[in-house]
Amino acid sequence: xxxxxxxxxxxxxxxxxxxxxxxxxxxxxxxxxxxxxxxxxxxxxxxxxxxxxxxxxxxxxxxxxxxxxxxxxxxxxxxxxxxxxxxxxxxxxxxxxxxxxxxxxxxxxxxxxxxxxxxxxxxxxxxxxxxxxxxxxxxxxxxxxxxxxxxxxxxxxxxxxxxxxxxxxxxxxxxxxxxxxxxxxxxxxxxxxxxxxxxxxxxxxxxxxxxxxxxxxxxxxxxxxxxxxxxxxxxxxxxxxxxxxxxxxxxxxxxxxxxxxxxxxxxxxxxxxxxxxxxxxxxxxxxxxxxxxxxxxxxxxxxxxxxxxxxxxxxxxxxxxxxxxxxxxxxxxxxxxxxxxxxxxxxxxxxxxx
Numbered sequence: 439x440x441x442x443x444x445x446x447x448x449x450x451x452x453x454x455x456x457x458x459x460x461x462x463x464x465x466x467x468x469x470x471x472x473x474x475x476x477x478x479x480x481x482x483x484x485x486x487x488x489x490x491x492x493x494x495x496x497x498x499x500x501x502x503x504x505x506x507x508x509x510x511x512x513x514x515x516x517x518x519x520x521x522x523x524x525x526x527x528x529x530x531x532x533x534x535x536x537x538x539x540x541x542x543x544x545x546x547x548x549x550x551x552x553x554x555x556x557x558x559x560x561x562x563x564x565x566x567x568x569x570x571x572x573x574x575x576x577x578x579x580x581x582x583x584x585x586x587x588x589x590x591x592x593x594x595x596x597x598x599x600x601x602x603x604x605x606x607x608x609x610x611x612x613x614x615x616x617x618x619x620x621x622x623x624x625x626x627x628x629x630x631x632x633x634x635x636x637x638x639x640x641x642x643x644x645x646x647x648x649x650x651x652x653x654x655x656x657x658x659x660x661x662x663x664x665x666x667x668x669x670x671x672x673x674x675x676x677x678x679x680x681x682x683x684x685x686x687x688x689x690x691x692x693x694x695x696x697x698x699x700x701x702x703x704x705x706x707x708x709x710x711x712x713x714x715x716x717x718x719x720x721x722x723x724x725x726x727x728x729x730x731x732x733x734x735x736x737x738x739x740x741x742x743x744x745x746x747x748x749x750x751x752x753x754x755x756x757x758x759x760x761x762x763x764x765x766x767x768x769x770x771x772x773x774x775x776x777x778x779x780x781x782x783x784x785x786x787x788x789x790x791x792x
Contacts, residue, residue, distance in 0.1 A: 464477045
C-alpha cells in the first residue's frame with residue numbers, strides 16, 4: 439500500500455493516517471454522505487476477501503457504547519488492485535495511548551475507568567458469542583465523553599456455545615500462555631488475560647512487555663510467560679496500589695481456570711476499588727500526587743558519600759501554601775533507604791491523600 443493524505447479511494451478522501459497492523463487505518467471523508475469516518479484499507483494478500491469481510495460482519499452486529507461500530511464494507515479497485523474498505527466510527531480523541539502522561543502511564547482514575555469500560559464491552563461481546571482476541575492499548579479508542587471503546591475485530595473468534603476455539607491469528611505480546619504452542623485456543627479466559635496485560639502496561643508504562651518481547655525474542659518471551667515470569671508481577675510502580683495489583687494479578691494467572699470467570703466478575707472487582715489519591719506528571723514532567731485538597735511532591739538531593747536527602751511536601755489547592763510531610767522527609771539516607779521512603783510516600787498518597 440502506498441496511500442497519501444488527499445488521495446481519493448472509491449467514494450472516500452483520505453485525511454490522515456491513524457495506524458494499522460494488518461492494513462492501514464485512515465481518518466477519511468465519506469463523500470457520499472459527507473461524514474468523517476475511520477477507514478480500514480485491507481489488501482487481499484492478507485486474507486481472501488470473504489475472510490476480510492468477517493470483521494465488518496462482526497462489528498456491524500454490535501450496539502454497545504464500549505464497542506466500535508462498523509458501518510459497512512466495500513470492495514473497490516484502486517490502481518489495478520482490489521481492496522476491502524471497512525467504514526467505521528471515527529473518534530477524534532484517538533487511542534488511549536494519546537492520553538498517557540509524560541511518564542507514559544495512565545493516571546489511576548482514568549485507568550480504572552478505561553478498564554471498566556472495556557470489560558463492559560467485552561461482557562457484551564462474550565454474551566454475543568465472540569472472543570475479541572486482540573485487546574491492547576492501541577485497540578482502545580476514546581469517544582467524545584472519554585469513554586473507552588474497544589476496537590478491531592480482525593482476529594476475533596466466534597463460538598455460539600462460548601467454548602474455546604482455535605484463533606485465526608494472535609498479537610504475540612499479549613496472547614495468553616494457552617494461546618501459543620501446537621494447539622492454541624482462545625476463550626473468555628484468554629480475553630481476560632489480555633485485559634490484564636493491557637492494565638499492566640497502562641498503569642506501569644506503555645513500553646512494558648513490548649520492549650521485553652523484542653529484547654528477548656518470541657521463543658524466550660513465550661517460555662518466561664508460560665512460567666509466570668512475564669509480566670513481572672513484582673515490578674509494579676509504587677503508585678499502583680496493592681488492591682489493584684491483586685485484581686490484575688489474578689487476570690494474569692498462567693492457569694486459565696484461576697482467572698476471572700467472566701468480564702463481569704473482573705469489572706465488579708474493579709468497581710469496588712476507590713482511592714483518595716493518585717499520581718501523574720506536572721508541566722515539567724515531574725511526578726505529582728493529587729488529592730481533593732492537596733497536591734503532593736518530593737525532592738531528592740544527592741549528598742557526599744552516596745547519601746541522599748528526601749523532602750516530601752503537600753500544597754493546598756485553595757491557598758497555594760506548601761507544608762512539609764514530616765513522616766517522609768529525612769536526611770543522609772543510603773540509596774536503598776531513600777528509595778524505600780520515596781516509594782512509601784508515593785503509596786501513602788494513593789491510600790491517604792486529602
